[in-house]
Amino acid sequence: MSLPTPAPGTRAVVTGASSGIGTALADGLARRGYSLILVARREDRLRELADRLAARYGVEAEIRAVDLSDRGERAKLCDELADRDIAVLCNNAGFATYGELATADPAREHQQVELNSVAVHDLTLAVLPGMVERGAGAILITGSTAGNQPGPNNATYAASKAFANTLAESLHGELAGTGVQCTLLAPGPVRTEYAEAAEVPNLNRMVPGPLWVSAEQAAAEAIAGMTAGRRRVVPGVFAKVQTVSGQYAPRALIGPILRTVYRKVT
Numbered sequence: 001m002s003l004p005t006p007a008p009g010t011r012a013v014v015t016g017a018s019s020g021i022g023t024a025l026a027d028g029l030a031r032r033g034y035s036l037i038l039v040a041r042r043e044d045r046l047r048e049l050a051d052r053l054a055a056r057y058g059v060e061a062e063i064r065a066v067d068l069s070d071r072g073e074r075a076k077l078c079d080e081l082a083d084r085d086i087a088v089l090c091n092n093a094g095f096a097t098y099g100e101l102a103t104a105d106p107a108r109e110h111q112q113v114e115l116n117s118v119a120v121h122d123l124t125l126a127v128l129p130g131m132v133e134r135g136a137g138a139i140l141i142t143g144s145t146a147g148n149q150p151g152p153n154n155a156t157y158a159a160s161k162a163f164a165n166t167l168a169e170s171l172h173g174e175l176a177g178t179g180v181q182c183t184l185l186a187p188g189p190v191r192t193e194y195a196e197a198a199e200v201p202n203l204n205r206m207v208p209g210p211l212w213v214s215a216e217q218a219a220a221e222a223i224a225g226m227t228a229g230r231r232r233v234v235p236g237v238f239a240k241v242q243t244v245s246g247q248y249a250p251r252a253l254i255g256p257i258l259r260t261v262y263r264k265v266t
């Protein structure tokens, strides 16, 4: 299994391309010759990235400034993508909130589910029939180690990433033999704007330096994993330890431990 060969009329779509892992995914795919559709809300950043990648790698780079948590804006993008020859879809945009659900802003929690779960589902549903018909395509879904386990004080994020993790691994199995593949990227801590967006600057101090991986490493491992047709990519040693503990430690044990940890984050 390998990635579809880049061709002038095909596109690789990267959501969350204005920052962090998404910017690194866009760079890595452009380096391999893919022309891009870059998606996020901050148009100025997308424009700067598109110009840079087009100049450096000679690819075409289109931008779509879309709030993927908005159903109307998202539907327009899905309609467009369903009619285009999409070779690669990286469902990567996402954000987290921390704190007790009872006191959370309901609108922000709702936005999180729309972005981290429903938009991933909608975009996948938009491109999948065309990919299967052409017998070629690759989908990456950025879930998280948080999706393997309960997340007290990080409940909506953990639940939304459980959806992403399970969707990706289910599709991986379902698509066997179709020429289309789906890979889960399930990172632990990655140095990006994640903590800033979640309004938890403490997180950057709480997790010791060597346990972080860079956005470039996460993206490089994700693209290598897609190229190899892997089911799940977990970048870095700490994330691998988190994965084993999240999946195999008794929930009665890990729940209270994570509750204590996440309370310190806010």
Ligand SMILES: NC(=O)c1ccc[n+]([C@@H]2O[C@H](COP(=O)([O-])OP(=O)(O)OC[C@H]3O[C@@H](n4cnc5c(N)ncnc54)[C@H](OP(=O)(O)O)[C@@H]3O)[C@@H](O)[C@H]2O)c1
Pocket (backbone or CB within 6 Å): 015, 016, 017, 018, 019, 020, 021, 022, 039, 040, 041, 042, 043, 066, 067, 068, 069, 070, 092, 093, 094, 095, 096, 115, 142, 143, 144, 145, 186, 187, 188, 189, 190, 191, 192, 193, 194, 195, 197, 215
């Ligand atoms: N960093 C970590 O430690 C870590 C760990 C596990 C999983 N992840 C996951 O990795 C993915 C990438 O995050 P990151 O770490 O690279 O964080 P980041 O630097 O904050 O990037 C998040 C990206 O999502 C985009 N985004 C946010 N809200 C959006 C919206 N409503 N509509 C469209 N785009 C939106 C942002 O762009 P705009 O603000 O311009 O819209 C940005 O490009 C996320 O799914 C995250 O949950 C991260």
